[in-house]
Amino acid sequence: MAIKSIILAAGKGTRMKSDKPKVLHEIFDKTLLGYVLDAVNGTGKVDESFVIVGHQAEVVDEYVKSNYENAKTILQTPQLGTGHAVSMACPELEDFDGEVIILCGDTPLITSNTLEAFIKSHKNNFAHITVMTANFDNPKNYGRIIRNIDGSVKAIVEEKDATEKEKQIQEVNAGIYCLNWQKVKKAFSELKSNNAQGEYYLTDIIAWGTKKNLNVQAYTLKDNNEILGINSKIQLAEASKILNNRSLKRLMNDGITIIDPENTWISPETNIDTDTIIYPNTFITGKNEIGKNCKIGPFSHIRGGCKIGNNVRIGNFVEIKKSEIKDNTNVSHLSYIGDSELGSHVNIGAGTITANYNPITKVKSKTVIKDNANTGSNSVLVAPLTVEEGGFVAAGTTVTKDVEEKSLAISRAELRTIKNYVK
Ligand code: UD1
Numbered sequence: 501m502a503i504k505s506i507i508l509a510a511g512k513g514t515r516m517k518s519d520k521p522k523v524l525h526e527i528f529d530k531t532l533l534g535y536v537l538d539a540v541n542g543t544g545k546v547d548e549s550f551v552i553v554g555h556q557a558e559v560v561d562e563y564v565k566s567n568y569e570n571a572k573t574i575l576q577t578p579q580l581g582t583g584h585a586v587s588m589a590c591p592e593l594e595d596f597d598g599e600v601i602i603l604c605g606d607t608p609l610i611t612s613n614t615l616e617a618f619i620k621s622h623k624n625n626f627a628h629i630t631v632m633t634a635n636f637d638n639p640k641n642y643g644r645i646i647r648n649i650d651g652s653v654k655a656i657v658e659e660k661d662a663t664e665k666e667k668q669i670q671e672v673n674a675g676i677y678c679l680n681w682q683k684v685k686k687a688f689s690e691l692k693s694n695n696a697q698g699e700y701y702l703t704d705i706i707a708w709g710t711k712k713n714l715n716v717q718a719y720t721l722k723d724n725n726e727i728l729g730i731n732s733k734i735q736l737a738e739a740s741k742i743l744n745n746r747s748l749k750r751l752m753n754d755g756i757t758i759i760d761p762e763n764t765w766i767s768p769e770t771n772i773d774t775d776t777i778i779y780p781n782t783f784i785t786g787k788n789e790i791g792k793n794c795k796i797g798p799f800s801h802i803r804g805g806c807k808i809g810n811n812v813r814i815g816n817f818v819e820i821k822k823s824e825i826k827d828n829t830n831v832s833h834l835s836y837i838g839d840s841e842l843g844s845h846v847n848i849g850a851g852t853i854t855a856n857y858n859p860i861t862k863v864k865s866k867t868v869i870k871d872n873a874n875t876g877s878n879s880v881l882v883a884p885l886t887v888e889e890g891g892f893v894a895a896g897t898t899v900t901k902d903v904e905e906k907s908l909a910i911s912r913a914e915l916r917t918i919k920n921y922v923k
Pocket residue numbers: 508509510511512552576578579580581582583584585604605606641642643644656658672673674675700701702703729
């Protein structure tokens with residue numbers, strides 16, 4: 501049976517010092533919540549997610565509605581703790597007879613692979629509750645995992661409620677749970693708030709479960725980075741770096757040459773084929789497909805929605821957005837290509853601009869440049885516009901209408917030279 505997920509995202513995120521809800525901050529143009537939802541959906545096992553919202557609920561609701569068909573938000577107000585947050589989903593799940601996984605909306609580094617292994621371990625153990633744990637050298641601020649002498653899980657104690665001895669424990673609660681819903685749902689009406697924070701703790705379901713003789717298990721994470729929670733702009737930068745390193749490693753393992761991984765940014769949703777070389781200071785964000793044997797950079801900016809073929813050259817100070825570029829085409833220097841379709845064997849001269857946006861009408865239009873066409877340096881192509889096969893745009897030309905096959909488009913004041921002027 502398909503699994504449901506509950507994602508906790510009602511908290512305020514005060515330390516972000518931002519007007520934006522915490523879970524809507526972005527890495528490579530995708531929100532933190534988006535990463536979590538994609539990881540959940542990426543398991544292929546979860547058919548519906550409930551996002552618990554509170555702080556700036558409308559904005560998060562709008563985001564979820566317009567981006568995820570299989571997710572909906574549930575309002576938690578006031579926010580009385582993580583256990584209280586999950587209880588908000590109880591009415592929706594009243595009759596649901598399957599497993600529910602619970603995650604936080606601010607841990608973008610969690611992967612589908614880990615979630616799949618986590619769910620599998622829950623099932624193999626015939627567990628009623630599985631909690632994900634991690635071992636930290638510095639476990640401060642996390643809930644600690646209390647185990648019985650036989651190694652079984654007994655309870656979770658929050659830092660603020662822990663004794664000095666409990667604080668020594670380095671195994672922490674990662675904040676990700678898998679529950680057999682029918683067995684555990686009752687816990688949410690029985691949680692108490694008699695703790696240091698006066699909150700209803702989700703973590704108390706562990707002690708609740710062991711008392712009820714349920715099968716409570718722990719799954720220990722392999723890569724601790726995966727549960728890095730984002731609470732500040734510093735952690736946002738750390739997570740971005742980790743995500744980028746993961747993405748660069750994946751690409752290098754696939755046979756892509758990255759000259760300077762320290763100074764190259766490529767989004768996890770960019771696929772590149774073998775033997776393409778990425779030169780330093782290149783920034784590639786969003787979703788893109790890039791072919792074989794391309795040379796990209798130094799200093800190229802690819803902004804997403806791009807499909808680039810084989811043997812393509814994208815050079816320095818070139819920005820490309822939402823465009824398709826076919827094989828053997830060059831955009832080598834100082835150009836902007838946006839909302840465009842470039843054929844193969846096209847040569848874009850230095851400083852060519854596709855003027856795709858009219859700031860008065862706010863309309864974006866398309867530029868089509870067909871096979872074997874050339875644009876001269878410093879030309880402006882005012883979209884909508886087509887340069888037909890083999891068409892030629894002269895240097896310095898502003899093109900405002902279609903260029904016919906193999907024709908020359910030239911708009912240039914005649915050159916005058918004034919003799920002896922300098923003298
Ligand atoms: C929680 C766990 C802790 C664990 C840590 C892992 C509890 C009591 N503690 O602590 O054991 O080690 O996560 O990161 O669960 N939220 C709501 N509604 C609320 C309160 C919180 O939606 O009423 C959301 C927050 O937005 C956040 C998540 O729940 O996304 C976790 O809440 P937070 O207050 O950050 O819990 P921690 O103190 O980090």
